[in-house]
Amino acid sequence: MAATLELWQVAKRFQGVVAVDSVSLTAARGRVTGLIGPNGSGKTTTMNMITGLYPTDAGHIKLDGVDIARYAPHRVAALGVARTFQNIRLLSSETTLHNVLLGAHRHQSAGLIDVLFSLPGLKRSEQRETERCAALIDLVGISHLRDVPVGGLSYGDRRRVEIARALATKPRLLLLDEPAAGMNFAEKRALADLVIAIRDMGVTVLLIEHDIEFVARVSDHIVVLNFGREIAAGTPEEVRRMPSVIEAYLGTEDA
Amino acid sequence: MMAVLDNFMASYGNLVNLCLLNTLLAYGVWLALSANMFTLGTGGFMAAGAYCSVFLTMQVGVPFAFAVLAGGVLAAAIALVIGAPVLKLRGDYFMLATFAFTEVVRVIALNWDAVTGGAIGIYGIPRHTETWQLVVLVLIAIYFVFALRRSYFGRSIAAIRQDDVMSQAMGVNVFAQRLSLFIASGFVSGGVGGLAAHMNFFIGPSDFGLIRSVDALAYPILGGVNALLGPLVGAIFTTILPELLRFSSQWREILMGLLILAVVLFLPGGAMSLLRFRPRPRAAKPAGTAVRQGAE
Amino acid sequence: MTTFLQQVVNGLSLGSIYAVFAIGCTLIFGVLNIVNLAQGAFFMVGAYLGLEVALLGLPLPLALAVALVGGGLLGMASELLVFRVLRMRGGHKWMGLVASLALARLLVGLAQEIFGTAVHGYPPSSLTAMVWEVGGVRVQLLQVIVVVTAVVLMAILGFTLQKTSMGRAIRTVAFSEDVARIVGVEVGRTILATFFIAGALAGAAGVLLGLLFNVVSPFMGEHMLVKGLTVIILGGLGNIPGAVAGGFLLGLVEVFSVAYVSSAFRDAIGFGLIFLILLVKPTGLFSGFEERRA
Numbered sequence: 114m115a116a117t118l119e120l121w122q123v124a125k126r127f128q129g130v131v132a133v134d135s136v137s138l139t140a141a142r143g144r145v146t147g148l149i150g151p152n153g154s155g156k157t158t159t160m161n162m163i164t165g166l167y168p169t170d171a172g173h174i175k176l177d178g179v180d181i182a183r184y185a186p187h188r189v190a191a192l193g194v195a196r197t198f199q200n201i202r203l204l205s206s207e208t209t210l211h212n213v214l215l216g217a218h219r220h221q222s223a224g225l226i227d228v229l230f231s232l233p234g235l236k237r238s239e240q241r242e243t244e245r246c247a248a249l250i251d252l253v254g255i256s257h258l259r260d261v262p263v264g265g266l267s268y269g270d271r272r273r274v275e276i277a278r279a280l281a282t283k284p285r286l287l288l289l290d291e292p293a294a295g296m297n298f299a300e301k302r303a304l305a306d307l308v309i310a311i312r313d314m315g316v317t318v319l320l321i322e323h324d325i326e327f328v329a330r331v332s333d334h335i336v337v338l339n340f341g342r343e344i345a346a347g348t349p350e351e352v353r354r355m356p357s358v359i360e361a362y363l364g365t366e367d368a
Numbered sequence: 369m370m371a372v373l374d375n376f377m378a379s380y381g382n383l384v385n386l387c388l389l390n391t392l393l394a395y396g397v398w399l400a401l402s403a404n405m406f407t408l409g410t411g412g413f414m415a416a417g418a419y420c421s422v423f424l425t426m427q428v429g430v431p432f433a434f435a436v437l438a439g440g441v442l443a444a445a446i447a448l449v450i451g452a453p454v455l456k457l458r459g460d461y462f463m464l465a466t467f468a469f470t471e472v473v474r475v476i477a478l479n480w481d482a483v484t485g486g487a488i489g490i491y492g493i494p495r496h497t498e499t500w501q502l503v504v505l506v507l508i509a510i511y512f513v514f515a516l517r518r519s520y521f522g523r524s525i526a527a528i529r530q531d532d533v534m535s536q537a538m539g540v541n542v543f544a545q546r547l548s549l550f551i552a553s554g555f556v557s558g559g560v561g562g563l564a565a566h567m568n569f570f571i572g573p574s575d576f577g578l579i580r581s582v583d584a585l586a587y588p589i590l591g592g593v594n595a596l597l598g599p600l601v602g603a604i605f606t607t608i609l610p611e612l613l614r615f616s617s618q619w620r621e622i623l624m625g626l627l628i629l630a631v632v633l634f635l636p637g638g639a640m641s642l643l644r645f646r647p648r649p650r651a652a653k654p655a656g657t658a659v660r661q662g663a664e
Numbered sequence: 665m666t667t668f669l670q671q672v673v674n675g676l677s678l679g680s681i682y683a684v685f686a687i688g689c690t691l692i693f694g695v696l697n698i699v700n701l702a703q704g705a706f707f708m709v710g711a712y713l714g715l716e717v718a719l720l721g722l723p724l725p726l727a728l729a730v731a732l733v734g735g736g737l738l739g740m741a742s743e744l745l746v747f748r749v750l751r752m753r754g755g756h757k758w759m760g761l762v763a764s765l766a767l768a769r770l771l772v773g774l775a776q777e778i779f780g781t782a783v784h785g786y787p788p789s790s791l792t793a794m795v796w797e798v799g800g801v802r803v804q805l806l807q808v809i810v811v812v813t814a815v816v817l818m819a820i821l822g823f824t825l826q827k828t829s830m831g832r833a834i835r836t837v838a839f840s841e842d843v844a845r846i847v848g849v850e851v852g853r854t855i856l857a858t859f860f861i862a863g864a865l866a867g868a869a870g871v872l873l874g875l876l877f878n879v880v881s882p883f884m885g886e887h888m889l890v891k892g893l894t895v896i897i898l899g900g901l902g903n904i905p906g907a908v909a910g911g912f913l914l915g916l917v918e919v920f921s922v923a924y925v926s927s928a929f930r931d932a933i934g935f936g937l938i939f940l941i942l943l944v945k946p947t948g949l950f951s952g953f954e955e956r957r958a
Binding site for chain 2: 886943
């Protein structure tokens with residue numbers, strides 16, 4: 114069920130400016146891989162390339178051996194890659210349920226004829242996906258907010274809606290872009306439990322995060338980026354001890 | 369009862385027909401607007417549908433219904449040809465390309481004398497379009513739009529309108545959905561062109577220019593893009609108001625300009641948003657800024 | 665050969681006006697990422713303002729100045745009353761398009777009400793009637809005046825953008841509004857100045873075209889808007905040198921297609937170009953590679 118993601122010497126420039134110089138990393142099947150690095154080190158650009166929003170300039174992105182570097186975003190999604198956004202992108206006037214149902218779009222089985230003539234197939238399909246989405250909303254712990262417009266929800270709750278929506282696509286690989294940003298201590302702990310639960314459901318997770326404690330708690334493996342290249346990789350314990358990492362990233366935070 | 373209706377139609381029949389036609393057109397444009405396609409191609413599609421169907425009824429002798437259908441199909445085919453390359457580009461290019469298309473059609477209509485009658489246009493078009501046909505078509509259009517909106521398909525269109533990048537990442541094939549909606553919009557506009565031609569006795573190049581496209585866009589936007597009956601309200605209001613006030617054509621232009629400005633500035637959700645009692649929560653993040661974020 | 669040279673002269677004079685008008689359109693696009701569809705109406709109002717001044721017997725430079733200022737003020741008004749309000753609310757981009765079309769409609773209606781729908785012409789003067797014959801090529805003094813004025817306007821604009829603090833501010837906002845804020849540029853004022861410049865260029869172009877063809881009518885703006893949009897597609901949206909090159913190119917192409925192909929399809933050739941460009945090189949003929957960002 115879970116997928117392996119391999120990046121090999123992936124590069125990206127914007128109008129001559131190097132955003133990602135050369136990144137190679139592997140998100141192993143059924144594991145949580147943390148991707149850390151200072152601001153501007155190319156983390157979100159890397160994620161945008163994996164999901165097909167930016168075409169790559171060089172390198173391979175392989176999902177279970179299939180090179181997806183040139184795929185359109187919806188095709189990448191159809192292969193089972195789901196994501197959340199750093200700057201939370203929800204439909205703010207819609208309810209939690211309707212937002213999460215968007216993730217289930219691809220799994221609706223009713224065709225245009227069913228839709229236009231309100232045939233029973235439409236109702237069956239909508240009912241099935243609604244139940245599945247409701248269960249996911251329950252899983253992320255916000256079932257009491259199911260029918261509330263998401264515009265008024267707290268930051269942490271909106272992040273949970275995004276995660277539920279990503280899960281509704283039935284992902285094999287889940288990309289989380291700074292999921293803990295703006296959360297308090299208790300919310301972070303609950304989120305860590307959720308990430309581990311998702312992994313245990315059989316989903317590979319690639320996590321971008323600034324909060325090193327959070328990353329260390331949930332990740333099986335960590336990759337450190339700086340200036341558009343990976344400078345270190347290993348288990349949380351190994352990475353913490355590497356001098357280059359302390360200098361490039363941790364050092365600046367402790368100083 | 370029937371006598372009252374007959375009397376009414378004798379006095380206001382043309383206005384009623386015009387309202388119905390514009391309503392149909394408004395739903396056609398809504399199809400494109402609903403997925404954020406600011407189409408200025410409506411005038412061109414109407415012209416293509418009108419000239420095609422008139423050619424078929426008057427010179428080939430095809431039955432009216434088939435001629436109108438053929439006009440719609442021709443416009444839909446053109447929408448496919450324009451939309452397929454241009455919808456891959458950013459929205460501004462789409463607007464400019466549809467705009468250029470409408471102008472090209474106008475130039476062709478002015479010069480292809482054999483089919484379009486050139487600048488003089490075509491006179492003596494048989495009057496086939498009946499009020500009941502228009503009523504049926506409007507009802508069908510409203511029902512289809514209703515069915516579409518409440519389904520998962522309609523929700524994905526609303527998502528595309530608000531954030532197409534996010535929609536793609538959730539597995540929605542934004543390009544395919546936009547292209548299908550644009551083709552459907554072209555089909556409806558082309559069909560309306562054919563119906564209008566067989567109602568008016570005359571068609572000429574000036575009937576289908578940029579102004580036509582802009583008016584058609586104004587209907588759903590004035591009425592409200594988010595409401596099922598928005599296009600209907602916008603079309604009827606915009607059609608009847610100038611007739612009621614009986615202004616000179618200059619003052620009509622001034623009034624329409626002011627009216628559209630007022631709605632855009634003070635009622636961004638269109639006239640139908642007046643009916644909503646509970647104000648919706650404000651968007652946490654304006655749609656415009658979402659597009660601006662680039663690489664980290 | 666003389667026909668060819670004659671067309672070059674005609675094409676350059678027409679193209680210089682297209683360029684002046686299109687620079688305004690592309691400037692606004694560069695700064696705000698929107699197309700101001702009211703620019704055509706500002707062009708038309710500029711032509712009428714110039715005409716009124718000329719009818720009073722005042723000299724042409726004054727007519728041009730009045731049109732410049734009048735167009736510029738209209739541009740500022742459109743920013744203050746419409747675009748700024750819409751930006752504040754963060755609504756959809758199409759609202760700006762609809763609003764600018766409505767504004768254009770309002771102005772065209774007003775022009776019809778005030779000046780009538782008939783076509784007017786500038787009063788004849790000895791200055792405008794002068795013609796030279798150089799090797800069989802007719803060069804009107806008027807054509808020379810138009811081209812020189814257009815080039816001077818473009819030079820002033822170029823100087824303003826490159827050398828003045830306002831120009832630097834405009835270029836910074838065009839690059840990125842956020843960056844502009846960070847380095848302390850007053851974004852609102854800069855946008856307002858951009859609208860003034862764009863409106864002024866449109867107004868001036870109105871006088872120039874009115875002079876060149878001796879035709880002023882309420883509907884001339886719509887026609888010009890079409891040309892302006894064609895040019896900015898040719899040149900690439902937001903690309904000022906591209907708009908200059910595209911303006912001259914469109915002028916030449918139109919004039920040559922009338923001379924060598926058919927007058928009927930003059931306009932169609934311009935639009936054919938648009939489609940071709942959009943299909944082959946959507947960033948315009950005169951631009952480097954600019955990638956779409958998500």
